């Protein structure tokens with residue numbers, strides 16, 4: 421199989437972690453006889469510095485024409501002062517919209533080897549944490565009108581939150597289809613006690629549920645969901661929610677699994693070209709030190725193999741290699757156990773060593 425992959429290293433730790441994911445994809449290609457061609461794409465702060473634009477049109481076109489896109493992360497303090505439309509994160513929003521990837525799939529799963537890294541009580545962790553957040557990605561408040569003006573002699577900032585029925589329906593269907601492949605339980609999260617957009621969300625989800633009688637649909641308010649994720653995460657299997665709620669809840673969910681550095685994500689639209697990225701940001705506080713955890717990015721590469729290229733065995737080979745390296749007690753700084761006794765059984769490794777060990781442990785299934 422030959423595939424063209426657009427690669428956005430981005431800012432901060434982006435280049436360090438993406439380089440490990442590329443090494444993993446190259447190992448998979450050589451083991452299984454595939455050819456992956458990588459094309460560099462500038463996006464984020466580095467694109468602002470080079471081109472004066474966080475995502476020049478020709479860079480977006482390279483992504484849209486590729487078979488899939490691998491992304492590290494963008495942003496950093498250096499670009500905090502630039503106007504809203506030119507911020508690094510705006511490049512990311514334009515990329516998602518330009519690729520039409522409306523469905524963001526963020527698994528929150530605790531690896532057995534890392535159960536002591538969760539900040540939750542062991543009794544809660546022992547019940548199991550393994551759920552998926554299906555987040556709407558190109559609608560809602562992040563894509564509504566934003567403006568700041570003057571009102572009665574003071575500044576007023578406005579962000580518009582809007583959803584159409586069809587936008588809710590297409591992500592709702594992904595939620596039901598995802599639940600159908602798992603435990604057939606779907607929790608729809610909104611704020612229908614306050615927001616019109618959430619009342620429409622709930623109405624559409626219940627209309628859709630008539631087409632999926634085998635899936636049990638439940639509703640939960642987002643504030644309650646934020647609490648339930650730490651109180652009893654085992655109750656969740658698939659959560660479907662709108663853009664901003666999904667953004668916030670998935671960061672919370674990632675933390676209870678041990679580290680934000682462990683969680684991958686896939687973003688897909690109607691075609692097979694997807695955007696694959698870890699859920700964390702560019703972590704400027706640790707950039708350039710070779711201490712970032714590359715596993716979320718490497719697992720995102722595994723998702724690319726599975727969801728965009730249909731290469732299930734290859735995806736499993738990567739996931740098994742990650743598991744093997746964790747079994748060996750190798751840990752980047754963020755997942756080192758805080759307990760001294762536990763820490764003595766582990767070995768702290770760098771970002772590049774973590775990548776190298778995972779590459780070494782990829783075996784043909």
Ligand code: NAD
Nearest residue numbers: 493494495496680681700701702703704705706712713754
């Ligand atoms: P962040 O996710 O970058 O970092 C939060 C904390 O988690 C930091 O302490 C960081 O060191 C740690 N962390 C993150 N990834 C890690 C990894 N792989 N290994 C070890 N530790 C890791 O969030 P932030 O600090 O709020 O944002 C920093 C910048 O990233 C901002 O400019 C923000 O806008 C941007 N951002 C970009 C994306 C993206 O590109 N998709 C997502 C979120 C934030």
